[in-house]
Amino acid sequence: MRTNVERFFHSLHTLRIVVVGDVMLDRYLFGQVARISPEAPVPVHRIEKTERRLGGAANVAANLRGLGCPVHLISAVGDDSAADEFREVLRANDIDDSGMLTDSELQTTTKTRVIGVQQQMLRIDQERIQDISERTVSRICEQVAKEVEKGCAALVISDYGKGICTELLCQKVIQIGRDAQVPVLVDPKQADWSRYRNATLVTPNLKELSEACGTTLANHEREVKEAALALMKKSGVQQVAVTRSAKGILWVDNESHSFQHPALAREVYDVSGAGDTVVAVLAAAIGAQLPRRFALHLANCAAGVVVGKVGTYAISQSELAVSLSDNIHQDAVVLKLSELAQVVKAWREAGDTIVFTNGCFDLIHRGHLTYLEAAAELGDHLIVGVNSDASIRRLKGSLRPIVSEADRAYHLAALRAVDAVVVFDEDTPYELIREIRPDVLVKGGDYSPDDVVGKEFAGRVQIIPFVDGYSTTKLITTITSRNKGVH
Numbered sequence: 001m002r003t004n005v006e007r008f009f010h011s012l013h014t015l016r017i018v019v020v021g022d023v024m025l026d027r028y029l030f031g032q033v034a035r036i037s038p039e040a041p042v043p044v045h046r047i048e049k050t051e052r053r054l055g056g057a058a059n060v061a062a063n064l065r066g067l068g069c070p071v072h073l074i075s076a077v078g079d080d081s082a083a084d085e086f087r088e089v090l091r092a093n094d095i096d097d098s099g100m101l102t103d104s105e106l107q108t109t110t111k112t113r114v115i116g117v118q119q120q121m122l123r124i125d126q127e128r129i130q131d132i133s134e135r136t137v138s139r140i141c142e143q144v145a146k147e148v149e150k151g152c153a154a155l156v157i158s159d160y161g162k163g164i165c166t167e168l169l170c171q172k173v174i175q176i177g178r179d180a181q182v183p184v185l186v187d188p189k190q191a192d193w194s195r196y197r198n199a200t201l202v203t204p205n206l207k208e209l210s211e212a213c214g215t216t217l218a219n220h221e222r223e224v225k226e227a228a229l230a231l232m233k234k235s236g237v238q239q240v241a242v243t244r245s246a247k248g249i250l251w252v253d254n255e256s257h258s259f260q261h262p263a264l265a266r267e268v269y270d271v272s273g274a275g276d277t278v279v280a281v282l283a284a285a286i287g288a289q290l291p292r293r294f295a296l297h298l299a300n301c302a303a304g305v306v307v308g309k310v311g312t313y314a315i316s317q318s319e320l321a322v323s324l325s326d327n328i329h330q331d332a333v334v335l336k337l338s339e340l341a342q343v344v345k346a347w348r349e350a351g352d353t354i355v356f357t358n359g360c361f362d363l364i365h366r367g368h369l370t371y372l373e374a375a376a377e378l379g380d381h382l383i384v385g386v387n388s389d390a391s392i393r394r395l396k397g398s399l400r401p402i403v404s405e406a407d408r409a410y411h412l413a414a415l416r417a418v419d420a421v422v423v424f425d426e427d428t429p430y431e432l433i434r435e436i437r438p439d440v441l442v443k444g445g446d447y448s449p450d451d452v453v454g455k456e457f458a459g460r461v462q463i464i465p466f467v468d469g470y471s472t473t474k475l476i477t478t479i480t481s482r483n484k485g486v487h
Helices: 002-014 057-067 081-092 134-150 167-179 206-213 221-235 274-287 292-306 317-333 337-349 366-376 389-396 405-413 430-436 472-482
Strands: 017-021 023-036 043-056 071-077 100-102 109-116 119-126 154-158 184-187 239-243 249-253 258-261 354-359 381-387 420-424 440-444 460-464
Touching: 002 274, 002 292, 002 317, 017 057, 017 134, 017 274, 023 057, 023 071, 023 081, 043 057, 043 081, 043 109, 057 071, 057 081, 057 154, 057 274, 057 317, 071 081, 071 134, 081 100, 100 134, 134 167, 154 167, 154 274, 167 184, 184 274, 206 221, 206 239, 221 239, 221 249, 221 258, 239 274, 239 292, 249 292, 258 292, 258 337, 274 292, 292 317, 292 337, 337 354, 337 381, 337 420, 337 430, 354 366, 354 430, 366 381, 366 460, 381 389, 381 405, 381 430, 405 420, 420 430
Parallel strands: 017 071, 017 154, 023 109, 071 100, 154 184, 354 381, 354 440, 381 420, 440 460
Antiparallel strands: 023 043, 109 119, 239 249, 249 258
């Protein structure tokens, strides 16, 4: 997991990503309400601050730029003052505006939000929804082809239903990506997904998935998965990642495999633009060729940041790094068995070698660390099974463990060598090993391979000698002897 984090952040500045879709200018009027108007029964809003932000596909680009990715945004705006203002905001966000085509038949979409004490009171939209002409489609696709030819890690289509993402444009852009073997991600707004046919990944929220299915879906994993699979079969999209609000993100592929990643607990102020952040982070992670599960963890961490902000918000690299640091242990490494089973399935599908070991790990010492580092070298992913507090009491007596199971799991999760930690309550890890079926089962000490519990469920057994002079019992004895007579 730490390797994935390092790979992601080290590669961001090289991940050139092209974004196509509906753009808009978001204006925010922040202020206070202290009285009701004498002219009508409406609040009087005294404006104290104004802000201009990027919306739609431009917010996807802003998120990517905030992460440090080189990004090229391609769209069309009207020949109006709002377009001039929009270009200014693009440049202020360090995004090249050369991909913004002018079409005099269009009106640049603007959304003005009135905010009082972090609460949205009113939104005013200025827009004219209409499909762009075939000529504008051709001009946009010419630009996309040129940018892809220069080299890019991913293509994103951000469809806000304003008229840029016609079926003709979507199909042409997806074909450009397919021809160049570049993944194409789509954030959808249309109920008819046929325009997204052959897209690598479509990222609806639950409402958008329901609209595409023509029915209201309950937010239950099985129902969402079945709906996603039906849509994939009908529309020809390859994979779907459904954002499920507080239940996280469910990723389903065209082989009926699925992976659910839980949302992170956050105080939610505003979900505006959260979908933009999710598709941006997934595009960067996929462009970096990172594992699906880690991509979902990144997206959930990023979404957890932006929903805590007011209005559309572009996450920065440093904010994502802090969110990952705060959540990587309990959410990415310490898992329940049901969660671990899904992780193991994904690793196995990727052809990775899975290593398993277990122990009490009470008062972690140098012997433990060298043992785990050696075990990690035997494969791609190291899973550590940890005896629960009750299990240790049965095995070692009522005075043990010294350190609680939650803390022991957390300490192990902090180690670079460890990819997953699971607590088990039985006296032996037999059932756990039967569920995981590791490629390599590791034990420490002077065991014989034939005596190792669960050996029949493993590809092979590896014995790693313990480092002489280190043991938890010895540590406890030393601490006890030094404290004798101390009151």
